[in-house]
Amino acid sequence: MSIDINQFLDTFYEESFEGLDTMETELLALTPGEADEESINTIFRAAHSIKGGSGTFGLTVVSDFTHVLETLLDEMRDGRREVTQPAVDLMLASVDVLRDMLSALRDGNEIDAPRVADVHGQLEALLKGAEAGAGEGETVLEAAPVEQEQAGSSRWTIEFKPFSHLFKSGNDPVRIMMELADLGTVRASVNLDALPELDLLDPEECYLSWFIEVEGDISEEQLKDVFAWVEDDCELSFERGQIEASAAADQDVAATEDVPPTRQGNEEGEAKPPSPAAPPANQAAAAKKAQGGESGSIRVGIDKVDALINMVGELVITQSMLN
Amino acid sequence: MPTILAVDDSASMRQMVVFTLKGAGFNVIDAVDGVDALSKARTGKVDLVLTDVNMPKMDGISLIKELRALPNYRFTPILMLTTESGGEKKMEGKNAGATGWIVKPFNPDQLLATIKKVLR
Numbered sequence: 101m102s103i104d105i106n107q108f109l110d111t112f113y114e115e116s117f118e119g120l121d122t123m124e125t126e127l128l129a130l131t132p133g134e135a136d137e138e139s140i141n142t143i144f145r146a147a148h149s150i151k152g153g154s155g156t157f158g159l160t161v162v163s164d165f166t167h168v169l170e171t172l173l174d175e176m177r178d179g180r181r182e183v184t185q186p187a188v189d190l191m192l193a194s195v196d197v198l199r200d201m202l203s204a205l206r207d208g209n210e211i212d213a214p215r216v217a218d219v220h221g222q223l224e225a226l227l228k229g230a231e232a233g234a235g236e237g238e239t240v241l242e243a244a245p246v247e248q249e250q251a252g253s254s255r256w257t258i259e260f261k262p263f264s265h266l267f268k269s270g271n272d273p274v275r276i277m278m279e280l281a282d283l284g285t286v287r288a289s290v291n292l293d294a295l296p297e298l299d300l301l302d303p304e305e306c307y308l309s310w311f312i313e314v315e316g317d318i319s320e321e322q323l324k325d326v327f328a329w330v331e332d333d334c335e336l337s338f339e340r341g342q343i344e345a346s347a348a349a350d351q352d353v354a355a356t357e358d359v360p361p362t363r364q365g366n367e368e369g370e371a372k373p374p375s376p377a378a379p380p381a382n383q384a385a386a387a388k389k390a391q392g393g394e395s396g397s398i399r400v401g402i403d404k405v406d407a408l409i410n411m412v413g414e415l416v417i418t419q420s421m422l423n
Numbered sequence: 424m425p426t427i428l429a430v431d432d433s434a435s436m437r438q439m440v441v442f443t444l445k446g447a448g449f450n451v452i453d454a455v456d457g458v459d460a461l462s463k464a465r466t467g468k469v470d471l472v473l474t475d476v477n478m479p480k481m482d483g484i485s486l487i488k489e490l491r492a493l494p495n496y497r498f499t500p501i502l503m504l505t506t507e508s509g510g511e512k513k514m515e516g517k518n519a520g521a522t523g524w525i526v527k528p529f530n531p532d533q534l535l536a537t538i539k540k541v542l543r
Contacts, residue, residue: 103446103531105439112435148477149433152506155528156436163528268491270500270522278543304497329523332514420494 105157112153113206117199119146124195132185135176140183143191144173150198162201165216168223169194175227190226193219253317254340260327261291261309261335271330273310274406279326281402284316289399303416309335425470425542426450430460430486431504432478440473443531444538457481461489464496471542472501473525476512484519491520500541504529 154162175181454460476483
């Protein structure tokens with residue numbers, strides 16, 4: 101489905117002009133040296149809406165300009181910057197510039213670029229003025245070397261241990277598994293070690309954790325995106341192993357038998373044995389199993405996990421109805 | 424189809440979001456600020472809340488806290504619409520009980536892709 105968002109532009113212009121009128125009224129009422137929180141918040145919200153809308157509608161010249169103005173207002177809002185008469189005057193000039201810019205864009209006229217650049221520069225100078233000296237004596241940190249992305253199919257091993265409160269943020273491990281399944285082939289083992297007896301089980305808490313293998317042409321960035329909403333609500337680790345195309349098919353049988361994946365290949369495609377010094381987590385789990393020491397790790401299909409969590413959800417609903 | 428509560432004080436953003444979601448078959452309730460949203464959330468069943476952060480009367484962060492205090496919304500997915508790509512506002516939202524976020528500017532396809540991940 102493709103939606104032409106330009107159909108909402110008229111509304112955007114209309115609300116932006118209203119917002120600029122509000123900004124002007126509130127700026128004129130500001131007393132330098134006094135931070136009227138409600139007035140500054142109102143001005144900030146109007147600028148923020150114009151910035152957000154112009155970005156959405158592709159009016160980058162407006163969103164870039166408003167971004168600097170919004171930063172200035174944000175500092176005033178947080179009390180990091182004093183409200184001075186020159187700052188108020190400059191913001192009033194910015195309102196005029198924005199009004200002219202939006203009128204020109206709406207009517208298909210040319211923007212007064214030199215004037216926009218002039219006021220934009222003044223806003224930046226004002227912002228940097230407060231920061232002057234802040235950078236002096238600072239050590240310039242060298243950028244950390246970026247690990248080169250390996251091309252081709254990979255097998256990622258992921259340990260995902262949600263904290264007990266995960267469900268209370270509205271997040272759901274099943275959604276995460278499904279997102280992973282959109283990226284590649286997923287095999288997940290659920291760890292039930294923390295699951296209490298039924299009479300002690302609180303259905304609103306998450307007791308399960310997972311060891312997940314996902315195969316495909318997947319970057320670390322994509323995996324991080326999948327877990328972005330829960331990264332502070334869990335213990336999480338990724339480990340990447342490269343798969344040689346010719347060997348991938350041979351490994352299918354081993355993988356379904358819960359045999360630890362062999363880490364293969366480096367950037368040159370050479371086969372590499374697993375490192376004895378640092379065995380992958382799934383190897384450790386398999387070793388534990390082989391020793392007869394494990395009792396709480398089983399391999400369960402995503403559909404079954406989904407069904408299980410649905411049942412728990414039903415239990416919660418029934419319990420609250422009974423209460 | 425699931426019902427989505429879309430909250431934004433910007434009329435153009437609200438129109439765009441409502442149009443996109445209705446076009447994809449969702450039932451949509453829209454609200455102009457946190458107070459309006461809370462009132463509508465109390466009177467109807469909502470499967471997902473999509474809220475702007477900076478709004479008059481009641482902002483998005485306060486709305487999330489209020490919703491999480493309601494029995495019907497303890498586990499409901501709540502997504503913030505934020506212009507901030509950095510971590511501060513996201514963390515504030517997460518601490519209030521947000522499920523996740525969508526960073527502005529976004530286009531209708533990006534919006535739907537995120538919604539469909541949550542409401543599969």
